[in-house]
Amino acid sequence: MIPFLMSKPGKPIPEAEQLERYNRLRWHALFGIFIGYVAYYILRNNFLLSSPELISEFGFTKKDIGFISGTMLVIYGLSKGVMSALADKSNPKHFMIFGLMMSAAVNLMMGFSASFWAFLFLCILNGIFQGMGAGPAYVVLASWFPRKSRGVTTAIFNISHNVGGGLVAPIAGASIAWLGTERWQAAHFIAPVVIATIVAVLVYVLGKGRTYNEGLPPTSKILGTEQEELIVTKDENVNLTTWGIFRDYIVKDINVWFVSFIDVFTYMIRFGVLTWLPLYLLETKGFSKGQMAAAFAIFEWAAIPSTLLAGWLTDTYFKGCRMPLSIITLIGVGASMFAYWGGHDLLTVTIGAGIIGCLIYVPMFLSSLQAIELVPSFAAGSATGSRLAQLCFRKLFWHGIIWDLSRSLWLGCWFLPLVIRSLWLYLLLLYDSLRCVTFRKEKASTSRK
Known part of the structure; x- marks a missing residue:
């Protein structure tokens, strides 16, 4: 694993300051994964929205579109399984940012591609990097929020994919209105890249990793909620x-x-x-x-x-x-x-x-x-x-x-x-x-x- 992604301990917070720091940073953590996953969805669903132009401008068939999108979903499923497991040994904030920027780079290349095989290859790459979004988000939720409030906080995060999916069409429509129909590739692929890049910067500045990365002990120790958890985490830095x-x-x-x-x-x-x-x-x-x-x-x-x-x-x-x-x-x-x-x-x-x-x-x-x-x-x-x-x-x-x-x-x-x-x-x-x-x-x- 590259050094940027590795999970490293933060500077230890004095016990007297832990509760105040925890109460403030947990909302930063939730905000980071929410806007981060919204951006993931914007970079995932934009391909299907560009299907009419791919058919009319580049001669793609419906079968081509179905094959590319189906292949990307299969690759995404495989990647999500592997990447989510790797997220356990990483700093989840950095892991999410890295995947988002790699997906943005792939989408940028889509904005300058015209052949079926180029789109197929790029969509496979996009599926791989898209799999890096969900795992770190759930790592953050499990690390920062106790069981008694995890239902609401996980629900807030979960609607991020509805928000992201719902923003794809408005972003494309506004971009086409501004850039013109002849620049449809920029509207469908490059405009989402710009938005995702801004989001990545916000996640890096405002988002948080797990409590361990911020110099805090496990949440159950800070709040004294060990008896309320189904499984108590004694230490997030395990030698496994x-x-x-x-x-x-x-x-x-x-x-x-x-x-x-x-x-x-x-x-x-x-x-x-x-x-x-x-x-x-x-x-x-x-x-x-x-x-x-x-x-x-x-x-x-x-x-x-x-x-x-x-x-x-x-x-x-x-x-x-x-x-x-x-x-x-x-x-x-x-x-x-x-x-x-x-x-x-x-x-x-x-x-x-x-x-x-x-x-x-x-x-x-x-x-x-x-x-x-x-x-x-x-x-x-x-x-x-x-x-x-x-x-x-x-x-x-x-x-x-x-x-x-x-x-x-x-x-x-x-x-x-x-x-x-x-x-x-x-x-x-x-x-x-x-x-x-x-x-x-x-x-x-x-x-x-």
């Missing part, structure tokens, strides 16, 4: 390799794997709706492009208030128990899927899509939160990276979906296999959430490490 942390705290812990499977199934349902929503509403339901765009926006933005509310509820009323609320929201997702599938008018289908978007992000966010609470804070990145298993499941799932889609188009009822498969995933997800409640109780009763 990346593989040693992954082996001892992830591979051998069945609780972490159950939570990871929840994340797998929720992602499948989310992308099952998100990926096919435009085509389904336009071609099967007969919606206009404006109506489809409204339903699509509602699906994405409805997650922001529901995520914040879910974080507050699990902290306040569920006392840190994350899975019961996941089960409640999954029941709502199941009911909404029938409304989304069976509705024929604009209002019913839009409400169904909105409720799915509102609720499906809740178990996604809570499973990520539960994963980092099942391990010491120095293994939070590896717990996030354990979701590498998603890649295998998603690849198999979507390979089957593509086959179902091509076969069903010939039969004239293409959406039915998607619904049946989503319902099956929904049942698996509900079962897995129930198992997590049981294993969480067992985890709480074990000796603290």
Whole structure:
């Protein structure tokens, strides 16, 4: 690991000043990972938004766009697993900044590229560097915030990808209006690079690493909350390799794997709706492009208030128990899927899509939160990276979906296999959430490490 990324101890803070310094710096830490991950999303989603110009100006086909974006997602999944584990042994602030600037450099090159193979290579590189964003963010959350308030703070961070995804189109639109349509590459790729560079500077100046990097002891020692944590971190600077942390705290812990499977199934349902929503509403339901765009926006933005509310509820009323609320929201997702599938008018289908978007992000966010609470804070990145298993499941799932889609188009009822498969995933997800409640109780009763 290069010296800039390595985790180094900060200058020790006198005990009398630790609480005051902690209360001030923890919000710097949250602010840094929030704006940092917003910038990651801006540099990730801009490629798909440039698809019409790539097709009309450079002769790309829809198949080319699908192959490039699909390849980038697979590489991103692999990178996220590996990079999140490496984040455990790094300074998370520096790790996030490095990945962001490398992704910005790749996007800058996209602004001057015109061939399919150049874009494919650059998108693969972008997928690798994009995987450096999530791991350090969860390391910071696990390090700075106690379990009793981690629901709200993780919820605040989690909406960063909704904010980042929602800013891509306005940034591109404003840039095209300013630069002109003939400079569409600069609008789609170079303008986001400028914004990401400014964000990287802000993260470096205002953001923070883990408490260890700032000269503070673990949060549980500062606040005296050892008895409230599922796992107590005695020292964040452990003498273990990346593989040693992954082996001892992830591979051998069945609780972490159950939570990871929840994340797998929720992602499948989310992308099952998100990926096919435009085509389904336009071609099967007969919606206009404006109506489809409204339903699509509602699906994405409805997650922001529901995520914040879910974080507050699990902290306040569920006392840190994350899975019961996941089960409640999954029941709502199941009911909404029938409304989304069976509705024929604009209002019913839009409400169904909105409720799915509102609720499906809740178990996604809570499973990520539960994963980092099942391990010491120095293994939070590896717990996030354990979701590498998603890649295998998603690849198999979507390979089957593509086959179902091509076969069903010939039969004239293409959406039915998607619904049946989503319902099956929904049942698996509900079962897995129930198992997590049981294993969480067992985890709480074990000796603290």
